[in-house]
Amino acid sequence: MISILTAHWSELVEGMKYTIGSSLIALIGSLILGIIFAMFVISPNRWLRIIGSVYVEIFRNIPLLVVAMFFYIVMPRFVPGLDGFKAGTIGLTIYTSAFIAETFRAGIESVAVGQMEAARSNGMTYLQAMKYIILPQATKIVIPPLGNQFVNLVKNSSVLAFLAGFDLMYQGNLIASTTFKTTDTYLAVGLLYLVMTMPLSYLMRYLEKRWSRLPTV
Amino acid sequence: MRWRKIKQASVWWLLPLFVLTLMLTGCGQHIVTKDVMQQVAESNEITWGVKGDMRLFGLTDIKSGQVKGFEVDLATAISKEVFGKEVKINFVPVNSNTRLPLLRNGNVDALIATMTITPDRKKEIDFSNSYFNAGQAILVKRGSKVKSVKNLTQGTKVIGIQGSNSVVNIKKYAPQSEVLQLADAAQAFAALKSGQGDAMTTDNGILYGLTSDDKSYHVVGGTFTKEPYGIGVNKHQKKFLSAINQALKKLEDNGDYQKLVDKWFGQIAGFDGSVVK
């Protein structure tokens, strides 16, 4: 395994760059999309609710690979220039956002109804109430499940390998198939994924602790 | 609270332990040592690793679930030649990533899966004599500006199949072109169709299989490499290997081999029969 790491270090590092890049973009993108669609799902507006629910149900219940393949194989006919990295990252973002929307919906709904009523009675608009009262409380609740989503996201970014997205898994596949050292290669790849996800797990755990201590957000 | 601290501390200890485990398991390559000849004689059953997604070579029939193709027929003929007409023959679909572990672990006794004989691979497994003189070619949409591998210059993208020798070759023959590697031929072809690359490259036999599926694509420029396919078996299976080679020789001599070539490649327009020995 050490020999794989030393002999193919540059390819593996190159792969990690793509994996981290895709994960970061998808992390930010899916967080934004996830919160927006969570707001849709719980919106007082019926049409937004329908749009939000359909989005969440569709992308939550289709395998990531199918979503990613769709952006890689079908979408380029309408959107030129959608290469493996872009298509995979978009797929990953949308797929993850459906789960994050669900996480946030559950978080928001676990904040007592009275908090919203109080804020509205205080003259705040729906969006102000969300921003100042509901979301800060919901965020604290969703930090642990959100951490799981993010770790899953990094692991799921390996879907890029199927789209020639140059990520760590892709490089691992190439190394395994050229050297024939399948076991060693995937062990090395697994270790490198661990190196990327472990700090993320600990960061989330740290945030969880910190936020539960700090009252105001 | 204290429980949590203990848990955190112990997790960090696990990391080096995990790495150590990885290295230990990585060092001990498990190879099945039991003799295949003897084993098949006892069980009267042989298992081949074949392609499940390669038209003409090994393609799983969706209705029956059976794998059909030139390699499947050839493996059947060889098995009957070596072990007799009554032997039970199993086919397990493999891909570039799974074929070697499956062979090593003894899940399959031999691989006949469009696998090119190369010096590197010979270090890991043994190959039979070549049963198909494949050569690499490129596939493009009809009307494409790319007429041969020489047109794959700076700014072009060529799609290959992960783990195939053809991606190594294309980097030599078209060094300026960006190579995109996809999991299998079906996905590579889909990617070509959706415009992810200017050309697709792999062995000609496979490309001909794709053109029989979609006539708006064709093979251009002929073959530019010689990449003979061989049957792969584990090292230390010398008896089995020589039995395979003898069977191959016999099938060639009695014309059965040519019948299989005609059956699978005879109808392919533009198929260059001379590449088959």
Add this chain to the structure above:
Amino acid sequence: MSMIEFHDVNKYYGKFKALKNINLTIERGEVVTIIGPSGSGKSTLLRTINGLELISSGQLLVDNHDLADPKTDMNRIRKNVGMVFQHFNLYANKTILQNITLGPEKVLKVPHVKAAEDAERLLGLVGLLDQAHKLPSMLSGGQKQRIAIARALAMHPKAILFDEPTSALDPEVIGDVLDVMKKVAEQGMTMIVVTHEMGFAKEVGNRLLFMADGEIREDSNDPREFFRAPQDERAQEFLGKILHVD
């Protein structure tokens, strides 16, 4: 110009009639208490006034705005009509001071310093100045409710709705909250109070509504007289039970 006017207001939950044909006018400066058995529609009536519940038919004017009119800005109504809840509903993620200043700052756009000054004055009024930087979870129920009243006052509303403000409190702290409410009443605030505190209804309120089965059964401008001799049969029965318990 009256503060609040109900004209033939009905409210249904499916087939259930929560409010039946309500006609009611409340003038500025009135302290109206609403009593009645549970499920009689008291809270529903109160919650229609600031739009937490929507009416099904009829007309409801608050500060001369028709709540059923789509052009009416509910947020503007709510700026002028504060609310105090049974379960306080203090913002759990904000300090006591922030609970009071958030509305003025974000809704009325009052500068922070001025909002904080006003909040401190109100904290003084409710007797909790020393709690300004604590979180709601660190306060007792009685303290929370006094903060909730301060939060409502900070918006300088034209009226405040109280939805059973003492029902969730331990008996020994109810007095503190009622004292604060009495102070607010003495300042001339229009108050509508759904309550089980008969003492408050009798001493502080200058008008009393008795509700049963979604209807206003008795509307008295002399609460003391009401308690002495209720006219409505259901009111007699209700008071009989309460006095029996006492």
